Amino acid sequence: xxxxxxxxxxxxxxxxxxxxxxxxxxxxxxxxxxxxxxxxxxxxxxxxxxxxxxxxxxxxxxxxxxxxxxxxxxxxxxxxxxxxxxxxxxxxxxxxxxxxxxxxxxxxxxxxxxxxxxxxxxxxxxxxxxxxxxxxxxxxxxxxxxxxxxxxxxxxxxxxxxxxxxxxxxxxxxxxxxxxxxxxxxxxxxxxxxxxxxxxxxxxxxx
Ligand code: SIN
Ligand code: FE2
Numbered sequence: 001x002x003x004x005x006x007x008x009x010x011x012x013x014x015x016x017x018x019x020x021x022x023x024x025x026x027x028x029x030x031x032x033x034x035x036x037x038x039x040x041x042x043x044x045x046x047x048x049x050x051x052x053x054x055x056x057x058x059x060x061x062x063x064x065x066x067x068x069x070x071x072x073x074x075x076x077x078x079x080x081x082x083x084x085x086x087x088x089x090x091x092x093x094x095x096x097x098x099x100x101x102x103x104x105x106x107x108x109x110x111x112x113x114x115x116x117x118x119x120x121x122x123x124x125x126x127x128x129x130x131x132x133x134x135x136x137x138x139x140x141x142x143x144x145x146x147x148x149x150x151x152x153x154x155x156x157x158x159x160x161x162x163x164x165x166x167x168x169x170x171x172x173x174x175x176x177x178x179x180x181x182x183x184x185x186x187x188x189x190x191x192x193x194x195x196x197x198x199x200x201x202x203x204x205x206x207x
Contacts, residue, residue: 012176014101019169030087052120056188094203101171108203121181137206143194151180
């Protein structure tokens with residue numbers, strides 16, 4: 001743990017501002033290698049709407065959505081091939097963050113990679129397609145800042161607004177593992193490295 005590490009807490013959510021500072025260049029290079037093999041794509045919800053966020057995955061399984069529903073799949077539906085392996089640095093970083101948040105031994109097998117451009121958003125939802133919800137969710141933000149909505153167990157619960165910056169990590173689990181969360185429409189901006197983009201990685205134990 002580094003000396004400057006500090007954590008902020010809302011019920012069920014551990015915020016680790018700047019947790020990945022110093023690793024962003026390496027993390028982005030690894031994201032680019034994943035995207036070269038499994039390109040960004042627009043995902044359709046079961047209801048037939050195109051999500052405003054573009055997605056890809058790495059790891060043993062990846063989160064997909066289509067007319068048939070939401071699920072994890074070992075194959076990238078675009079190529080029919082397995083998703084790119086999870087870069088070692090990703091799993092290590094996620095495990096370190098999880099441990100700080102009180103979840104020792106976190107071993108993610110899936111990493112959903114979301115790309116936001118200005119206006120893209122993620123409506124309030126639960127992450128509930130994972131078999132084992134005793135493992136936490138670890139989320140890493142890169143690029144433009146975003147407002148993360150941290151709700152409660154019910155969709156109607158009032159959501160806290162948390163600004164997430166490049167290099168920030170948040171972790172949720174335990175009693176809050178199925179809490180609703182989302183992201184407000186990304187504001188216009190230019191990040192020195194990512195330009196008009198935000199990339200979010202969520203690490204999950206899906207199987
Ligand atoms: C998600 O809930 O999958 C994404 C969260 C984020 O982009 O911060
Ligand atoms: Fe989510």
